[in-house]
Amino acid sequence: xxxxxxxxxxxxxxxxxxxxxxxxxxxxxxxxxxxxxxxxxxxxxxxxxxxxxxxxxxxxxxxxxxxxxxxxxxxxxxxxxxxxxxxxxxxxxxxxxxxxxxxxxxxxxxxxxxxxxxxxxxxxxxxxxxxxxxxxxxxxxxx
Numbered sequence: 001x002x003x004x005x006x007x008x009x010x011x012x013x014x015x016x017x018x019x020x021x022x023x024x025x026x027x028x029x030x031x032x033x034x035x036x037x038x039x040x041x042x043x044x045x046x047x048x049x050x051x052x053x054x055x056x057x058x059x060x061x062x063x064x065x066x067x068x069x070x071x072x073x074x075x076x077x078x079x080x081x082x083x084x085x086x087x088x089x090x091x092x093x094x095x096x097x098x099x100x101x102x103x104x105x106x107x108x109x110x111x112x113x114x115x116x117x118x119x120x121x122x123x124x125x126x127x128x129x130x131x132x133x134x135x136x137x138x139x140x141x142x143x
Contacts, residue, residue, distance in 0.1 A: 004079070008083065009078060009079070009083060011078065011083040011084060011086065011087030011090075012074050012075055012078040012083055012086060012090065014087065015074060015087050015090035015091060015094070016071065016074070016075075018091075018094060019067070019070070019071075019090070019093075019094055019097075022094055022097065023063065023064070026059070026060045026063055026101055027060060029056060029060070029101070029105070030056055030057055030060045033052065033053045033056040033057070033105075034053065036053075037049070037050040037052055037053035039053045044057055052105075055104055055105050055106075055107075055108055056104075056105045058104065058108075059101045059111070060101070062100075062104075063097055063100070066097075066118065066119075066122065070090075070093055070118075070121075070125070073122050073125035073126050073129060074086055074089075074090045074125055076125075076129040077089070077125040077126075077132065079132075080128075080129050080133050080136060081128045081129065081131055081135070082128075082132075085128060086125060086128060089121050089124050089128070090121070090125070092117065092121045093117075093118050093121035093122065093125075095117065096114050096115070096116075096117030096118030096119075096120075096121055097114065097118045098114070099113065099114030099117065100114030100115050100118055101114070102114070
């Protein structure tokens with residue numbers, strides 16, 4: 001068994017920290033939208049809730065829903081294949097999520113380009129994980 005050294009996971013550590021900060025920024029934007037649209041917690045939906053708040057809230061909620069899949073994919077791709085391409089794709093994911101959040105907050109029909117960029121990034125990380133797993137299995141059974 002090989003020990004994992006910090007240098008082997010520096011990239012995904014940085015991307016994880018940056019993406020956690022990004023999630024906090026999104027969370028604060030929901031709080032600001034609550035004040036702007038006068039929506040008291042725990043209210044999120046209803047006929048008296050402004051559509052602007054609902055868009056910001058849903059953008060954040062959708063980011064939360066994909067975040068665990070992103071983290072699992074980022075780390076499995078980094079460990080099974082290579083940290084550099086995984087980290088670069090992770091940064092692309094973050095740009096996609098930022099675009100998604102910004103555009104969805106403006107108008108729901110503008111969200112798709114950011115959505116496609118971030119979901120495509122997750123798919124690439126998943127493919128990288130499978131390639132890495134396949135290579136490791138090949139090397140294992142080749143012996």
